[in-house]
Amino acid sequence: QAAAFPAHAVDTTGAGDAFHGAFALCVAEGAGIGATVRFSAAAAALKVARRGARSMPSRPEVEALLRGAAGARPPR
DSSP: OOOSSOGGGSOOSSHHHHHHHHHHHHHHHTOOHHHHHHHHHHHHHHHHHTTTOOSOOOHHHHHHHHHHHHTOOOOO
16 A cells, blocks of 8 residues: 655654644634735744754744744845
8 A cells, every 4th residue: 555645745743743733723723814824834833943853843933933024025
């Protein structure tokens, strides 16, 4: 039987755990789908940025990243 994902797609950083945990938190709190996906993706991105760190990003860290991203403008 073939693997569910190609070998290169296996999550070795814990980003999947961060995404799923943040997603579950948002769903439990009744957040809208857009906010849920943004928050979950930001949590996963922070976890990837911490490659090798054992801790998951905290809610304030994710919220700070999102506040910073909201003011960002794409390059011209």
